[in-house]
Amino acid sequence: MTTGFYWDEKCFWHAGGNYALTLPLGDFVQPLAAGGLPESPETKRRLKNLMEVSGITEDLAMRHAPAAAWEDMARVHPETYLSAFKEMSDAGGGELGLRTPFAKGGFEIAALSAGLAKGALFAVLQGELDNAYALSRPPGHHCLPDWPNGFCLLNNIAIAIEAAKAAGLAQRFAVVDWDVHHGNGTEGIFYDRDDVLTISLHEAFNYPLDSGETSDRGNGAGAGYNMNIPLPSGVGHVGYLEAMDRLVLPALHQFKPDVIIIACGFDAGIFDPIAHQLCTAETYRLMTRQVKQAAQDLCGGKLVMVHEGGYSEAYVPFCGHAVMEELSGSTKTAPDPMAPTVAKRQPNDRMNAVFSQLISEMVGEFGLAG
Structure with missing residues (x-):
């Protein structure tokens, strides 16, 4: 098996621009720390560094990719939006939107982030790689066609899907978004479509506050092709795996995609500062195992993961490394140093039973055999 890992140092240089009380940013001035953004580069950089230290990079196809072309971006985002973004960046x-500050050169970095997602998807669909991970930054799943929000300036996954569809590489795409926040942007872009199944597994009433309900199933031709799985705060390892097993996997088998794409946020992790779920590195490992098996069963193993959120600089790297171990089958490990602690902080049997009942209700609502 050949697993690709797409990354670029320039993506770590995305910064908050007017939020940053540092040197004037752009050109050869690297942002200091987060550069004014809560969405820090350090979660991503420390994941990449951990992979280098563990040696797992030796078992991966480490790749770069060119930035998404204007034509690629314009299939998703209006020319007026792209022009305004470019002009402000220059x-x-x-x-331009809600919680989306950027420094000089932010347009080019966002295009590069989308290009990493596109490169990973193309390589898998063309048979160059069995599966792949794109360490995209800035993230993309909140970005609507003409409204960036939640740190997302371009919708990386949507741009990659539309480029692949235009190139005739696939016709049916499934997006599973397990970032703790609702993937409202990806949902909105494909809400009227039946060729893209969008599934968002998220913490209820986190961000955005006014989206992500189970009743939002799609519109017109897209009716039934959008699935929201809002979970209450405090769901941990057992609850997430059950939601995947009883809701996400049956929906994937029902849809039968040509490729599965994961919007891979690590902010459902137990130590995340802006969420309230209790997932562990082992949770992410086993969810990856679940979707990897689904890809084997449904689409010849074609699986692409695109990085989204996750704000614990200490814990995200271990969650990400667990994903890469499972994705690649590498025996080079980075054991979770917090495993004994997180095991003691999981929901008790009574709470897991409550979460299980909620999942059962959603199984019925969605008409699944989960």
Whole structure:
């Protein structure tokens, strides 16, 4: 098996622009720390560094990819939005939407982030790689066609899907978003479509506050092709795996995609500072095992993972490394140093039973045999 890992140092240089009380950013001035953004580069950089230290990179196809072309971006985002983004970026940066500040050169970095997702998807669909991970930054799943929000400036996964579809590489795409926040942007872009199944597994009433309900199933031709799985705060390892097993996997088998794409956020992790779920590195390992098996059963193993959120600089690297171990089958490990602690902080049997009942209700609502 050949697993690709797509990354670029420039993606770590995305910064908050007007949020950053540092040197004027852009050109050869690297942002200091997070550069004013809660969405810090260090979670991603420390994951990449951990992979180098563990030696797992030796078992991966470490790759770069060119930035998404204007034509690629314009299949998802209006020319007016792209032009405004580029002009503001060239002029020193600014903010186009809600919680989306960027510094000079932010447009080019966002295009590169989308290009990593596109490169990973193309390589898998063309048979160059069995599966792949794109360490994209800035993230993309909140970005609507003309409204960036939640740190997302371009919708990386949507741009990759539309480029692959235009190239005739696949016709049916499934997106499973397990970032702790609702993938409202990806949902909105494909809400009227039956060729893209969008599934978002998220913490209820986190971000955005007004989206992500189970009743939002799609519109027109897309009716039934959007699935939201809002979970209450406090769901841990057992609950997430049950939601995957009884809701996500049956929906994938029902849809039969040509490729499965994971919007891979690590902010459902137990130590995340802006969420309230209790997932562990082992949770992410086993969820990866579940979707990897589904890809084997449904689409010849074609599986692509695109990085989204995750804000614990200490814990995200171990969650990500567990994913890469499972994705690649490598025996080079980075054991979770917090495993004894997180095992003691999981929901008790009574709470897991409550979560299980909620999942049962959603199984019935969605008409699944989960």
